[in-house]
Amino acid sequence: MDALVSARNLTKLYGLVIGVNDVTLDIPKGVHGLLGPNGAGKSTLMKLITGQLVPTEGELQVLGERPWNNPSLFRRIGFCPEQDAFYSFLSALEFVTVLARMSGLSWSQAQGRAASALERVGATEFMNRKIATYSKGMRQRTKLAQALVHDPELLILDEPLSGLDPVGRREMTDLLNALAKEGKGILVSSHVLHEVQVVTKEFLLIYAGRVLASGNVHEIRALMNRHPHRITLRSPDGRHLAQQLVRDLPIAGIELDEEKGSFSVLTRDPAGFYDGLGRIVLESGLRVTEMVSEDDNLDAVFRYLVARD
């Protein structure tokens, strides 16, 4: 299989502190989110993938090669680190140009490609000013530009949306979507779940150094039968509708909220519920004015996965 990243029993220890714990995974081509709370091991995993750390145990391959002490691999990888650190005495253009040069571009190519990369991330306006004068968002764009400048196959982005305002976040996610369409492999780490969902539906959920789940969020959710799905409906005749649903459909529980005029059903068979709901509504003539599946999303999936019994 042509995996972007392939790990077998990968473990990283900092003394007695576990960074990554016996992780086995294959990340196929495409865009993937690496999600988890602070301290989950996301940055450790990213640093293993980018060759900054050596695994304590296990095997790791990125684009078919081992990343540790393998500088030639970095012609094919672009890394946007989490930390907000720069050579502040340089401008963004100088910064990205020198890093482009380090990536193997000639001097004549480097400046042109740097300008293009900065234009792509929306940094043209300020690229000739010293980085010391930049806002957080400007610095974030500069970081992304240096990751893109040498046109890598695989982009590894550690918290790329951090520090951006809502407009900036939207522009960044649009850029990531565009890069994904170009066929680049992208691994994005974040703890801001709903924003990463805009970019990709494929996730790795990591917690306490272990991978809890990987794949499409809906598939993951569907497999989690232990936690019934919660679906909230609003209807002018809520009680009657609720009675009919309880009688005819696979429902594990029901809650009424008279204040809001809605009710929530819990079901372990969401597909069967949705099928039956449509039939009942048609037959009974009762109206449903609103329906929301509250936990068919990443946040809920993650909460269920990390919750203790």
Place this chain on the structure above:
Amino acid sequence: MPIFELGYRSWTGTLRPPAARVWAITKTGIALAFRSKILKRIVFMAWMPLLYFAPLFFGIGYVTDPTRDLEKRGFLVGIAQAFLGETISARLVTDPESVRPVAWSMAYHLYYSGFQAFFTMLVAAIVGPPLISQDVRTKAFLLYFSKPITRVEYLLGKSGTLFFYLFMITLFPGLVLYGISIALSPNLVAFTQTAPMIGKIVASSMIIAVPTTFVVLCFSSLTSDGRYALMGWFSLCLIGETTYHLFWRLLKIREPWVPLFSLRETMRIGIERVLNVQGQISVLGVGKDLQRQLESYSSTCPPELAFGYLAGLFLVGLIVLWHRISAPVRI
């Protein structure tokens, strides 16, 4: 059932005085610095000279005891001759008690200007540079001055940390040595004769600690990276010492200001003046060996110039330090 209010309740106690805030800053600085293993080892080693000086003071007390038969003082008289010279040792026969203050002054002069000067440089280098530079680097200024702490209290708190460690290797061991020396003396006459030594020990320690503290803190306040403050301090010591020796011994330039290149030598001149070693030696008589002794303690730099230089270092350090910590906080 009664409902108990478990929410936030305002504190109605009395705020402690400003001195408590100063002590809080000092105590924190002391505890943080004490985490350093190197510092603990250096402070431990700085007390080791007591193992040499305590027997020395015992020997001095023994040979200057008029109640003891000179012949029974035996080999210690020989050691005293080596340490004090022939002329002074001759006084051990005629007037042994008159030798005690001279010998004590010479011993303390060696203790402070030799051993403790070296340890002072090391301790100041470890404790001092991060005291203010780290606050600048981590923006802890914002935390300090969002509390009811004035700049003066902050300055006193920070300098208190360095003063504590410098006194740990100058004042406290000096006083302990004095106590041990009295205890090892044959009678209480030693105390009545040498009681002024307590004040001289305090003064000598202050000569070492005050300019050192303010110079190091001045360097620390000038940078957000403690390494540069460390470099500044070490450079002042090493380049100054090298320059002094090059001028004095190699090029034979003996102008009065030449010893001022060396902070150690400048402090030595001040300590010698406080202990009045030359004055006490001169009182005991004349002799070639006495002349050699006097030369080893003398300098072309008058003590007033040395004190003025040390005071100048203190003032310049204080002014720069005050200016830096009073500046608007830059985020």
Place this chain on the structure above:
Amino acid sequence: MDAVALLQIRQFFGQKKIFLLVLFLAIPIGLSGLVRAFGDLQGDGLELGMTYFLFFLYSQCVVPLLALLYGTGILNSELEGKTLTYLTTRPIAKWKIVASKYAAISACLLGAVLLSLLVSWILLKASGGARLFLGLAASSIGATLVYTAVFAALGSFFQKRPMIIGIVIGVVEFAISFIPALARRMTVTHFLRSLALRIIRPPHLEEIQPLAELAELGPSIAVVAGVIVLALGVAAWVASTREYVMAEQV
């Protein structure tokens, strides 16, 4: 590699510690001025005195301190500034990063030190002629290269407090170099001193330093070069095998 070197040169001149560099190199110039004003710049022992004065001031004092400041920071400054990631995620081997930064720092330091030495020598009325300047320049070049390499190796081993360790090593090595025994031949200082004195050969040297106790010129150069290569090799090897963990990772 040249991009790394050029970036290092930009850092060298763009950082605040350039003020320390200027100050350190201005001190010997100022002291030379004082010697000119208050010293006896005539007489028999002038060349010997100037040799030792400038040698100790530069090769034993100012240069080692500058080498300590810049050498220990070759990778440590990047680590503390959290910019090391940008270098290690480029297709450049870590040992090449160390070598490029060392070359850039050494070149900048050499230029500054030699300029300061020239001014000091001129202030001292060019005592001893070109031969004296050449000998001091040779020892200053050797001192710059060797101490920067040694402290680079030290900085790669010790990420905490490399400066204090470097100063202790420097002071101890300096002290040992004066012991008239085999021990002195284990110090770089001895060979730098031999290098300078063998080239300069000031009059009356034998009165304070028997020539037989000095190393020959060839072996001095060989030892200094050997230490440079060894120290750089150690620094490069440690950089290649070590993980650099940013503070927030632990």
